[in-house]
Amino acid sequence: MPVNKTARTVQISLPSGESAEIYYYGATVTSWIAGGKERLFVSGKAALDGSKPIRGGIPICWPIFGPPPKEADASLQYHAKLSQHGFARNHNWTLDHVVMDRPTGVSVKFTLDPTPEIISIFPHPFHLSYVVTLTKHELSTDLHVVNPSPTKSLTGAVSAAITSALPASVVGSESKVPQSAADDAAHHELKFQALFHTYLAVSDASRVKIKGLKQGLTYLDKVGPQGWTERTWQGGDLVIDKQVDRVYYGLGKHEDVVLEDGEDKLTVHRVELTDVTTWNPTAEAGAGIADMEPNGWVRLLLAVNLGAFSYLTLLPPSYRTPGQEWIGQQVLKIAGGA
Numbered sequence: 001m002p003v004n005k006t007a008r009t010v011q012i013s014l015p016s017g018e019s020a021e022i023y024y025y026g027a028t029v030t031s032w033i034a035g036g037k038e039r040l041f042v043s044g045k046a047a048l049d050g051s052k053p054i055r056g057g058i059p060i061c062w063p064i065f066g067p068p069p070k071e072a073d074a075s076l077q078y079h080a081k082l083s084q085h086g087f088a089r090n091h092n093w094t095l096d097h098v099v100m101d102r103p104t105g106v107s108v109k110f111t112l113d114p115t116p117e118i119i120s121i122f123p124h125p126f127h128l129s130y131v132v133t134l135t136k137h138e139l140s141t142d143l144h145v146v147n148p149s150p151t152k153s154l155t156g157a158v159s160a161a162i163t164s165a166l167p168a169s170v171v172g173s174e175s176k177v178p179q180s181a182a183d184d185a186a187h188h189e190l191k192f193q194a195l196f197h198t199y200l201a202v203s204d205a206s207r208v209k210i211k212g213l214k215q216g217l218t219y220l221d222k223v224g225p226q227g228w229t230e231r232t233w234q235g236g237d238l239v240i241d242k243q244v245d246r247v248y249y250g251l252g253k254h255e256d257v258v259l260e261d262g263e264d265k266l267t268v269h270r271v272e273l274t275d276v277t278t279w280n281p282t283a284e285a286g287a288g289i290a291d292m293e294p295n296g297w298v299r300l301l302l303a304v305n306l307g308a309f310s311y312l313t314l315l316p317p318s319y320r321t322p323g324q325e326w327i328g329q330q331v332l333k334i335a336g337g338a
């Protein structure tokens with residue numbers, strides 16, 4: 001069976017041996033086997049029971065990446081109250097349908113809509129869908145974001161806007177929806193960051209070279225006594241010889257990031273995801289992370305995460321631009337692929 005459902009996961013596979021596993025919880029991809037080996041890192045101490053975000057695989061950060069914003073910007077008032085990396089990674093998604101099921105490729109689509117719990121922390125209409133596609137040499141993850149149309153009067157009608165975006169089963173939660181005109185304005189446009197927090201498995205993170213970061217790129221360095229600091233990248237390969245927690249801004253469309261560790265090569269291609277984050281706290285700085293297995297930082301990745309770091313994504317409600325959706329895509333490709 002190329003698509004196999006269990007209580008907690010959906011597993012997809014090809015007759016040629018490649019496979020992937022996706023948890024309903026967070027729609028987190030927890031396994032991608034290609035070229036005869038596991039390509040994603042999941043900590044041996046990761047919680048897989050829905051009690052906390054999965055430490056590994058490909059958690060989806062949405063609608064924020066990192067800690068909540070501190071700006072006194074009314075349009076970010078709800079973002080400011082979210083927990084780190086937002087709520088997409090710690091809510092159950094629904095398997096919408098099998099998009100493709102062929103010997104050469106299998107693709108499944110998940111969705112996430114507001115639930116009463118989400119509305120209580122983020123009272124804004126949205127519709128997310130997530131398509132995971134497995135082919136012989138690639139794993140593609142596409143996040144689609146829609147800002148649904150309000151169907152009733154738009155003026156002063158935030159509750160109508162939100163409830164119209166909700167499944168009938170949760171409309172009863174209207175009392176949690178803000179009622180003021182200020183809230184209404186803040187709700188028309190959907191601001192979000194989106195990031196695939198990809199944990200790639202490697203045999204030794206300190207031996208990996210990260211290529212494709214051009215000299216002159218601006219990057220945000222989150223490590224160091226000065227706190228978050230913007231710097232200019234001097235070029236060359238990025239190596240994990242110390243704690244790394246960075247966001248490289250504004251890579252070009254065709255500037256793929258390539259990871260090489262001597263025996264292996266993996267290419268990360270992005271669509272609509274302009275920034276690349278790299279993170280590996282190493283054993284020393286990562287010691288406080290309870291769900292990381294001992295020495296996990298060596299075997300783990302060097303998360304090359306992809307995202308839109310600043311709030312550049314301002315999606316108008318679809319009543320203004322019918323059918324508009326934002327699609328961010330990551331394509332992981334192993335060497336040997338066509």
Ligand SMILES: O=P(O)(O)OC[C@H]1O[C@H](O)[C@H](O)[C@@H](O)[C@@H]1O
Nearest residue numbers: 066084085222245246277279303
């Ligand atoms: O522990 P988490 O909430 O999953 O976050 C893990 C890491 O995510 C990103 O890579 C951030 O840049 C890091 O600062 C953070 O430590």
